[in-house]
Amino acid sequence: MKEALILASASPRRRELLAGLGLRFQIVPSRVEEPPIGDHPDEGVRALAASKAREISTRFPEAWVLAADTIVVLGGKVFGKPADEKDAEEMLRQLSGRTHEVLTAVSLAHRGRGFFQTQAVRTQVSFRDLKDGEIRAYVKTGEPMDKAGAYGIQGVGAFLVQRVHGSYTNVVGLPLAETVDLLMKHGVIEPSA
Numbered sequence: 205m206k207e208a209l210i211l212a213s214a215s216p217r218r219r220e221l222l223a224g225l226g227l228r229f230q231i232v233p234s235r236v237e238e239p240p241i242g243d244h245p246d247e248g249v250r251a252l253a254a255s256k257a258r259e260i261s262t263r264f265p266e267a268w269v270l271a272a273d274t275i276v277v278l279g280g281k282v283f284g285k286p287a288d289e290k291d292a293e294e295m296l297r298q299l300s301g302r303t304h305e306v307l308t309a310v311s312l313a314h315r316g317r318g319f320f321q322t323q324a325v326r327t328q329v330s331f332r333d334l335k336d337g338e339i340r341a342y343v344k345t346g347e348p349m350d351k352a353g354a355y356g357i358q359g360v361g362a363f364l365v366q367r368v369h370g371s372y373t374n375v376v377g378l379p380l381a382e383t384v385d386l387l388m389k390h391g392v393i394e395p396s397a
């Protein structure tokens with residue numbers, strides 16, 4: 205790696221996924237407000253990832269900055285992180301027995317080079333039929349509270365999921381195959397990294 209790479213994220217999932225590639229990077233979480241996403245999930249999620257990358261690359265113009273944002277979309281309705289336990293239960297009730305999309309936008313920026321690129325990856329996730337007791341017990345674990353759609357596929361929440369179509373790591377918060385391609389394409393990492 206020629207220049208420093210910064211992961212502009214407070215998400216432990218993103219840190220672990222990127223670290224799993226054996227890359228060296230710093231973590232500087234972005235402090236941008238995350239306004240609710242409007243009627244255009246694809247544009248909205250890209251805009252959020254881009255604003256995180258923009259904020260950090262303004263502070264570190266000579267580094268490569270990687271940022272991401274993840275949302276869950278069910279029939280056009282966007283689910284971010286639940287506001288409270290009731291909200292989490294309600295989200296899970298709606299996701300029960302249905303297929304939703306997880307959208308993660310990844311943004312790569314280098315201000316000094318005038319480089320800025322954002323792309324979104326979609327994964328379809330099908331939930332089994334959930335009993336109300338299961339939903340309540342799962343919410344009580346606390347796992348849903350900091351996660352889009354109120355579940356973590358990588359944790360206890362795996363029991364909710366019947367099928368995944370597309371990138372698994374995209375659901376966890378960082379689509380690894382696409383991220384590696386992006387970093388390699390722009391010379392941020394070498395093929396041997």
Ligand SMILES: Cc1cn([C@H]2C[C@H](O)[C@@H](COP(=O)(O)OP(=O)(O)OP(=O)(O)O)O2)c(=O)[nH]c1=O
Pocket residue numbers: 212213214215216217218233234238256272273274275276285306350351352353355356357358375376377
């Ligand atoms: C659907 C799903 C989401 N998530 C997480 C990934 C993201 O961390 C979170 C969505 O919130 P984000 O706003 O995308 O990210 P964040 O606030 O956690 O971190 P930062 O903005 O600093 O990068 O939901 C899982 O961990 N597992 C899942 O199965």
